[in-house]
Amino acid sequence: MNAIDIRPATTSVYGAVQFGYLLVESPRLGKWKRFAAEGIGMAIAEDAPGLLAFRTDGHARRLVVRKRDREDLALGWQIASPDALDLILRRLSDRGVAVEAVAGDEAALRGVARYWRFLGPKRQIYELFVEAKRSDEAPKVLGRGFVTGERGLGHVAISTRRPDAMIAFWREIFDAKISDFIEDRVGGVNLRIAFLRVNPRHHSIAVAATVGLAMDPFATKIQHVEMQAASLDDVGAAYRRCRALGVKIAMAVGQHPNDRDVSFYAVSPSGFYFELGWSAAEGEDIESWPQTTHRGISVWGHKPQDQTLGDKLAQVRNGLTSLFRKEYSPLQG
Ligand SMILES: [Fe+2]
Structure with missing residues (x-):
């Protein structure tokens, strides 16, 4: 009997990808706090030594700023389902792109349980995740808030x-x-x-x-x-x-x-x-x-x-x- 070709039903991930979070590394935390909260109007989710997190909607964090000597950033992309994530990971693997799965404190910092990290174009850090931690409390944003x-x-x-x-x-x-x-x-x-x-x-x-x-x-x-x-x-x-x-x-x-x-x-x-x-x-x-x-x-x-x-x-x-x-x-x- 021939082996059955078990292919996932998902063939396109269009519509299943969203810009999920921005992680910024910067020495300028004081300025970031004023800019994001008092200027743009995001809600402060965490204000700890060396770490700031902001909310714009039901997600527990959308912008995270971590104190580092050098400027850097990572782009977090939310994938709608494990199937869609599998397809994306398979495409990366087929092209020889190394992907690292990360859980624990680094994931918690971003408001996710785990994420998959790889180097995208221009050596920018791309991070994929499926589920974001949410907060039941309405974010205390300034004005009417943000469209997400x-x-x-x-x-x-x-x-x-x-x-x-x-x-x-x-x-x-x-x-x-x-x-x-x-x-x-x-x-x-x-x-x-x-x-x-x-x-x-x-x-x-x-x-x-x-x-x-x-x-x-x-x-x-x-x-x-x-x-x-x-x-x-x-x-x-x-x-x-x-x-x-x-x-x-x-x-x-x-x-x-x-x-x-x-x-x-x-x-x-x-x-x-x-x-x-x-x-x-x-x-x-x-x-x-x-x-x-x-x-x-x-x-x-x-x-x-x-x-x-x-x-x-x-x-x-x-x-x-x-x-x-x-x-x-x-x-x-
Ligand atoms: Fe623009």
Whole structure:
């Protein structure tokens, strides 16, 4: 008798992947506490020596900041079921990507029982988990709070010198779909940004690349992280609180053409930008949107606010030094 080919029913993990948590390592815990709680309006879940945790919804923690001498971060991705996780792990294993399963204190720190860790594109730490610890208590956020649910925590934008490899990684491992593209000229370079979705959120990942000479003008591991506010008032209130706290604003309030988010970009204490946005496209079905290329990152606003000449020179310097670095891809080495 022939052996029966036992294949799992799951063949796609589209819709089963959400941005779950952000773990930041930073020496600047005092600044993070003020920024996240008093500026953005997240609820403090833990405030211990060397450790901060914040909530935005029913999850026990969504942002964890741990004291370390060097800046680093890990992206936590929630997978909807053990079957979907198995499929993702098998895809990684088929491609020779080493995955480490972690439980215990490190998992508890992230608000999960266990997670699976591997090096993603640009040697960024990716962590997969299925179940997050939840809290029955309503999070004491400022304003009306944050939009999460089946769309996850928000989105992450990453700059890359190998956009094709990064997009292929997201499509092959996570069955990501391309929502649309934006092209614009920013700071003297032409940028093309691909917006990838893995669930009903317009994008959970944005992949930004220069057109022509492949440069990476950002020294931080991610260019920005975004969370979605429940109301436009919340965006305005957070903007005013950040200004009052003296938080540097990279770009003032404006609106994107694709997800129609009205947002501002603050400079987080770790240097990457933090976008807080409210979606004017709430309730629309992303699956029916045309896949177009928009010209211009913003339909209005997003004007540079507290960026100095020094900041711009640093981006040019980062871009030039990136030319001499090899960027890692888990699929293509
Ligand atoms: Fe964004």
